[in-house]
Amino acid sequence: MxxxxxxxxxxxxxxxxxxxxxxxxxxxxxxxxxxxxxxxxxxxxxxxxxxxxxxxxxxxxxxxxxxxxxxxxxxxxxxxxxxxxxxxxxxxxxxxxxxxxxxxxxxxxxxxxxxxxxxxxxxxxxxxxxxxxxxxxxxxxxxxxxxxxxxxxxxxxxxxxxxxxxxxxxxxxxLGPLLGKAETQLARLAPAVERARQALLAASNALDTARESGLRADDLAARLAALAPELTKLNQGAGRHGVPLTLERAERVSREAEAVRAEAQRLPERAAETDHRLVSLRTRAQALTTRSEQVEPILSELRRRFSAACWQDLQHVPDQAGEHIRQAEARLREAQAARDAQRWPDATALLSTARALLNTTDEAVSAAGDRLTRLNAVQKDPQAEIDRTRFAIRDAQRLAMTGRSTPDPRHARPLDDAVARLERAVVTLEGRHPDYWHFLTETEAVRRAVADVVARIREERGAGR
Structure with a gap:
């Protein structure tokens, strides 16, 4: 022997x-x-x-x-x-x-x-x-x-x-550990290869179904065709390519084929979603065109009633809004062409660009109208803004003193600064041409600073400090 x-x-x-x-x-x-x-x-x-x-x-x-x-x-x-x-x-x-x-x-x-x-x-x-x-x-x-x-x-x-x-x-x-590991991999091999074959078959069937509905799905067909050599190697078996490599190949083929199948099944839904987004964004572009035409009258009123500091940063809004809308409409035309050619990734990317342009335009147009509304309110009753800010400061001061005879300097100092800052903002309202916009931005900044102090106090007490 x-x-x-x-x-x-x-x-x-x-x-x-x-x-x-x-x-x-x-x-x-x-x-x-x-x-x-x-x-x-x-x-x-x-x-x-x-x-x-x-x-x-x-x-x-x-x-x-x-x-x-x-x-x-x-x-x-x-x-x-x-x-x-x-x-x-x-x-x-x-x-x-x-x-x-x-x-x-x-x-x-x-x-x-x-x-x-x-x-x-x-x-x-x-x-x-x-x-x-x-x-x-x-x-x-x-x-x-x-x-x-x-x-x-x-x-x-x-x-x-x-x-x-x-x-x-x-x-x-x-040999126990080595043999156990090897037997585990061998036990996984046959099911993994079979899953890969079934995944490829399911992807092929889903692709056929999509084509029957009039969708070409050329990119998915190309991805599926690229898996054919991998299937050949799987059919040649682990004896030729080794168990670890065959197992890794089977799992990779399963993942990629499953991705193709999922995308092929979603193609009709994706086409409908693309059509819906095209219609929706075109409608929004038209609505923003109408709204942007109202920005110039708003700016005229702002110039007539308030100081230059209240409206100078909005001067570019009409021109910028018009340019962004034109760019968005161009991207929508390109997205329609990509959808007709069934280039779905391109269509999706173009629609996203158009939406971003319209969002920027919407914010700019809305900012002009909001500016006029807020300036009108503070011009009519500035005390309401002052009281609102003082209430926030006093509430924070009460929280800082809860359970203490003297406030923690880390909390008292920023709150004292907030009081001083509010007083300085109130002074800017005096004079013939008050800078109401500066006043509003200062009071907002004071309230944010006070809110930060409140959050820090609660965090420290929650941690037991």
Whole structure:
């Protein structure tokens, strides 16, 4: 037996070979006697036998006892040989499993370790075969000394086979983690490959359905076609490409095919959504065109009633609004062309650009109207804005003093600053041409600063500080 035998050695073969060799003369003699008449055979054989002139030597007691002991040793050695052979066969399957799945240094060490144990098995097996072939225990003229020597050699061979078997068992126990990992990957392999095939089939069917509804889906068809070589490699199997690579390829194909299937199924919905967005954004562009025409009258009123500081930053709004609307309408025309060509990513990107332009325009146009509304309110009753801001400051001061005899300087200082800042803002309302917009922006800034102090106080108390 070798570490990787083409035809594993059978422990019965040495015994059968020796037995056949011992029995060959007896069979030849029987064939010869069959040709001679029985009376003549009796006449030739019986007198010689009774006269003690025959060539066969007869042994009794001690020789037969030694033969039996040697035969028992031979049988024990054969059992040990068979158990070692079976264990090696089983372990070879495990090693091949690891080799097929794992190429890590640990796996390579396991393979080389198995080869080393295989060489020890070869040596022990050779010793056993030599011991079996050394003496034919079935010979009629076997001497007691020869039988004793055979028993000793067979016992020694059996002991060596047992020792090597124990070494093989210890080596097999150390393969547990590697073998478990390899078997797990092998168990995943077939289902993963099947999932990949099914995902490709589902993607192909979804693509056919989309085309039947009049959608070309050329980009999806190209992505699906790019997976064809991967399917070919999957069909070639892990034996050619390796288990880890095949498993990774199957999972990647599944993901990409599933993405194609999902997009193909969503194509009708995507087309309808694109059409809806086109109509909606065109309507919004028209509405903003009408609203932007109202900005100039608003600016005129602002110029007439308020100081330049209240409206100078809005001077660009009419021109900018018109330009943005024109750009948005151009992007919408390009988006329509992309939709007609079923270039869905391009159509989506163009619609997003048009929407962003319209959002900017909407904010600018709304800012002009909001400015006039807020300036009108503060001009009519500035005290309402002052009271609102002072209330926010007092509320924060009460919170800062809760549970304390003196406020924390970290909180008191910014609140004192807020009070001073509010007073300075109120002063800007004095004079012939008050800067109402500066006043509004200052009071808003004061309220934001106060809100930050309140949030910090609550955070600190929530943390137990």
């Amino acid at each position: 070798t570490a990787t035998p083409a035809q594993p050695y059978s422990p019965s073969k040495p015994r059968a070979h020796a037995r056949d060799r011992a029995h060959a003369p007896a069979r030849a003699l029987a064939d010869s006697l069959a040709l001679v008449a029985l009376p003549l055979a009796l006449a030739l054989v019986l007198p010689a036998a009774f006269a003690g002139g025959g060539t066969r030597r007869w042994f009794g007691g001690r020789a037969e006892g030694q033969r039996a002991e040697a035969q028992a040793a031979k049988d024990a050695a054969a059992t040990a040989f068979y158990e070692l052979d079976s264990a090696q066969r089983d372990l070879r399957i495990s090693i091949e499993t690891i080799r097929a799945v794992d190429d890590t240094p640990a796996a390579r060490r396991a393979v080389s370790g198995f080869e080393a144990v295989g060489r020890r098995i070869d040596e022990a097996s050779s010793q056993y075969i030599d011991a079996v072939d050394a003496v034919d225990l079935d010979r009629d003229d076997l001497e007691a000394a020869a039988a004793s020597r055979a028993r000793t050699e067979l016992t020694r061979a059996k002991d060596e086979l047992v020792r090597v078997k124990q070494e093989l068992d210890r080596f097999a126990e150390g």
